[in-house]
Amino acid sequence: MNMLCEHMLVILKGENMKKICEHCQKEFEAERKERRFCSLSCKSIFSYKNRECKKLICAQCKAEYQSSSRSKFCSEKCSDKYWGNKSYYNRIDKVRAYVRRPDVKARVNKLNKSPHRKAHRNKYLRQKRKTDPVWRLKTSIIDRLRHYKNYIFSYKTKDLESHFGYSFENLWKHLLTTIPNGYVEQDYLNGVLEMDHIIPCVYYISLEMGDAEFKKCWDMSNLRLITKDENISRNNRGSLDGSFYWKDIATYNIFNLLPESPKKIWENNCEKICKLCGIKTP
Numbered sequence: 001m002n003m004l005c006e007h008m009l010v011i012l013k014g015e016n017m018k019k020i021c022e023h024c025q026k027e028f029e030a031e032r033k034e035r036r037f038c039s040l041s042c043k044s045i046f047s048y049k050n051r052e053c054k055k056l057i058c059a060q061c062k063a064e065y066q067s068s069s070r071s072k073f074c075s076e077k078c079s080d081k082y083w084g085n086k087s088y089y090n091r092i093d094k095v096r097a098y099v100r101r102p103d104v105k106a107r108v109n110k111l112n113k114s115p116h117r118k119a120h121r122n123k124y125l126r127q128k129r130k131t132d133p134v135w136r137l138k139t140s141i142i143d144r145l146r147h148y149k150n151y152i153f154s155y156k157t158k159d160l161e162s163h164f165g166y167s168f169e170n171l172w173k174h175l176l177t178t179i180p181n182g183y184v185e186q187d188y189l190n191g192v193l194e195m196d197h198i199i200p201c202v203y204y205i206s207l208e209m210g211d212a213e214f215k216k217c218w219d220m221s222n223l224r225l226i227t228k229d230e231n232i233s234r235n236n237r238g239s240l241d242g243s244f245y246w247k248d249i250a251t252y253n254i255f256n257l258l259p260e261s262p263k264k265i266w267e268n269n270c271e272k273i274c275k276l277c278g279i280k281t282p
Contacts, residue, residue: 022046130189137175138168140195163210164218171220178224193225196234198248203259216257224252250279 019030021038023046028038037043053066060078073079098104111117129136141160161167175195176185187193199222206214216222226234234245249255258266266273274281 133185133188134168134172136189137172137195141168144201159209163214165215166220171223174220175223175225180226183225183227188225192228194228194231196224196226196231198222198224198252198254199245199257199259200234203261205259213259216259219254219257221252221254222257246273247279 017030017033018027019035020027021042022036023042024038026038037046051068053068056065056067056071056074057063058065058074058078059072060082061074063074065074073082129139138160164171175188179185179187179193183193197217199217201217204213204217206217208214249258255266271281
């Protein structure tokens, strides 16, 4: 009661108390002792910064995050994805039935084959090839498989990684370790560097996708990045004697990846080839 009387007396007399704002540290005149902030904005900012946060698990990405509210998601992106997926799976049967309708399939095929759609897709893929090294690597491998005639089988691009035994992302990480001195990753996107087989593909005869000769040819140890000029100069070097790639094979120690015919020559003429090329006998 006494505090209330003192407070009323202060108001009637028009006397204000000088206090320091807990947020901005500025001096202000307060009408009552309990006042801690000079304005509502300072009060709201101080309350927000000093709120109690709890550790929560995002319902979409399962990542741990901190929040003072009862939110289920760590970001708006996760929220949109969660509710979008939930809406989709609630009507997935209707969507599948609609997509399988003959008239819808015919309309989609007609749209995909239209000149405008083809031009748009080609433009997108050309730009992606200039900016995404993994995509450029994948397309170059597919082109090379189509080019060489010593692969006597058909293949599907979706199954390539399973037959190689590694992903294109892991292959790109390996190739980054083989970049020549003075060159960077962007040089591969610009076409200055190219992927090269240390033992060329033409010496491997593969009869089945993923067989022993195919895996030897596309083993990561047999792949590297070199300049375009050097790659052109290595093509069609010659026979399997001293003009073969024995120096490169010895440098990278990939004798276990030799194809059948060079392997027999190496086993029968190991010392002779080492003398001709000036390399040590392994």
